Amino acid sequence: MSHAPTDWWRRAVIYQVYPRSFADSDGDGLGDLPGITAHLPYLRDLGVDAVWISPFYPSPQKDAGYDVADYCDVDPLFGSLDDADTLIATAHDLGLRVIVDLVPNHTSDRHEWFQAALASAPGSLERDRYMFRDIDENDLDTPPNNWESNFGGAAWSKTEGATGGDQWYLHLFDSSQPDLNWGNQEVRDTFDGVLRFWLDRGVDGFRVDVAHGMIKEPGLPDVEIRDAEAGTDDAAMASTSTPYWDRDGVHDIYRRWRKILDSYSTDTAERIMVAEAWVQPIDRIARYVRPDEHHQAFNFSFLDTRWDAAALREVIGESYRVNDAVGAPTTWVLSNHDVIRHATRLALAPEEAVTQLAGPVTEPDRTVGLDRARAATTLMLGLPGSAYLYQGEELGLPEVLDIPDDRRQDPTFFRTRGTDTPELGRDGCRVPVPWSADEVRNPAADKAAPWLPQPEIFADLAVDRQTGDAASTLELYRSLLHLRKELGIADGTARVLETRTDTVAVEVTPTEEADGSVLIVANLGTDDWLVPADRQVIAASRPGVTTSVPVDCTVWLAGPGSHVE
Ligand code: GLC
Ligand code: MG
Numbered sequence: 001m002s003h004a005p006t007d008w009w010r011r012a013v014i015y016q017v018y019p020r021s022f023a024d025s026d027g028d029g030l031g032d033l034p035g036i037t038a039h040l041p042y043l044r045d046l047g048v049d050a051v052w053i054s055p056f057y058p059s060p061q062k063d064a065g066y067d068v069a070d071y072c073d074v075d076p077l078f079g080s081l082d083d084a085d086t087l088i089a090t091a092h093d094l095g096l097r098v099i100v101d102l103v104p105n106h107t108s109d110r111h112e113w114f115q116a117a118l119a120s121a122p123g124s125l126e127r128d129r130y131m132f133r134d135i136d137e138n139d140l141d142t143p144p145n146n147w148e149s150n151f152g153g154a155a156w157s158k159t160e161g162a163t164g165g166d167q168w169y170l171h172l173f174d175s176s177q178p179d180l181n182w183g184n185q186e187v188r189d190t191f192d193g194v195l196r197f198w199l200d201r202g203v204d205g206f207r208v209d210v211a212h213g214m215i216k217e218p219g220l221p222d223v224e225i226r227d228a229e230a231g232t233d234d235a236a237m238a239s240t241s242t243p244y245w246d247r248d249g250v251h252d253i254y255r256r257w258r259k260i261l262d263s264y265s266t267d268t269a270e271r272i273m274v275a276e277a278w279v280q281p282i283d284r285i286a287r288y289v290r291p292d293e294h295h296q297a298f299n300f301s302f303l304d305t306r307w308d309a310a311a312l313r314e315v316i317g318e319s320y321r322v323n324d325a326v327g328a329p330t331t332w333v334l335s336n337h338d339v340i341r342h343a344t345r346l347a348l349a350p351e352e353a354v355t356q357l358a359g360p361v362t363e364p365d366r367t368v369g370l371d372r373a374r375a376a377t378t379l380m381l382g383l384p385g386s387a388y389l390y391q392g393e394e395l396g397l398p399e400v401l402d403i404p405d406d407r408r409q410d411p412t413f414f415r416t417r418g419t420d421t422p423e424l425g426r427d428g429c430r431v432p433v434p435w436s437a438d439e440v441r442n443p444a445a446d447k448a449a450p451w452l453p454q455p456e457i458f459a460d461l462a463v464d465r466q467t468g469d470a471a472s473t474l475e476l477y478r479s480l481l482h483l484r485k486e487l488g489i490a491d492g493t494a495r496v497l498e499t500r501t502d503t504v505a506v507e508v509t510p511t512e513e514a515d516g517s518v519l520i521v522a523n524l525g526t527d528d529w530l531v532p533a534d535r536q537v538i539a540a541s542r543p544g545v546t547t548s549v550p551v552d553c554t555v556w557l558a559g560p561g562s563h564v565e
Helices: 033-038 040-046 081-093 112-118 185-200 233-238 250-264 283-289 300-304 309-326 366-380 411-416 437-441 473-487
Strands: 013-017 050-053 097-102 156-158 168-170 205-208 272-275 331-333 386-390 493-496 503-509 518-523 536-540 553-558
Touching (some): 040 081, 366 518
Antiparallel strands (some): 493 503, 518 553
């Protein structure tokens, strides 16, 4: 299928920047917008097409900025609106698009709306913007229903001494993140304005946070906890039977936003939105990317898949099936700021192989983890569609598992402490990116330490250590991204081949004009896999692979034949 050149997002590789941990320009230990701007040439050279920047808006930072106090400004921790303008303009000059994060499910409790709600009486217009419910006089401690916060504990808290009078309020995340009432017209109208504010500043799109959560089942009925699902985060975050996830009403909001985006789109600059929707089964995600809704949705089914050939073949095939059916590009993602980095995750023992908000895990073998991470990425970047990278994965950074408790900041860690299911939280994938080995080893006396400590291994993996080393993970990413573009892989078509059970083989026909297919083969078996005689290795996740593909290695093969055993 060929696409008009304007559909940049259909083939884009989008790099996620987590601002506090990317690049610190002023030495306060926290990354900032000028730091991002200064490193945009690095991203251009890496070969990505766009950056998605996690929230940098004014916030008390209870959930690292996903608790927004003002949607139309920049937190002084990260810079100013002028810095945002400079970032956007610099990115565009370099040919990079910019996607910002939109957090519509909840605000911070410091948002002026929530402050006004606390000062207003139950039943007031101010309280109607949120999900307030009365306290039962005869049962003061039982919340309105059994919903649980994603970060642990009840999803309801009581306002404490609110001048307008006390009530329960709903928070699907931290108690500092009250859920908005999307049944309220003013909430809808205001968010139209938030979209316009950033579109007017030139952003190319939005990543929509918790896109499956904004509408709650009328009457707020109890969650019926089915035995098979109980206690697993993934199930709780995704189940279609959960009265606050994946309700049909969310789609009305996206149709409305799509019209706004389209009104800003030009032939060369389509404005897009991408849904963060943890929904299951995979068919449900297609509903978010119907032609008049989101352009893309994160493929968490792929991210959730363990290092298993049959499971990967199935999820890749299914991903194309459900997205093709609605004309949307399939997306791919292996890491983000909420999950265990894939250089660690893919080597975890099966019983520990969770992706999200994990509890304590034993440090797995680093070499196995890195081999698998490189192989998984080489597989992912060989697949047509759009791909998301998370800062630091191009360095092969592992999850940092031994952050001291007193340095942790993720609310999940605090809200689950002392419960039956204590969780370490997500700080381990948020440790600041190491730009120079020397800075990790010999921190400058006049600069504050990074907000989370960088382990010794980060020195060996620093950008300056890997640059120019052909065997490094960084150079692997660079070469894959350049080859992907050169061959036109992203616009191609894919066919998952039936193979022996321990390889994943995908035949990619790059573009209509290209001669010959590219065969992507990942070896997840226990023996080397021999390259067919009529194929040549054009890319490999390990250095020096020519005729024999070792275990936990992926190759891209050029040549006429597509026969694989
Ligand atoms: C999303 C974000 C996560 C945040 C949560 C609440 O899942 O990715 O980081 O904690 O929403 O906003
Ligand atoms: Mg700083």
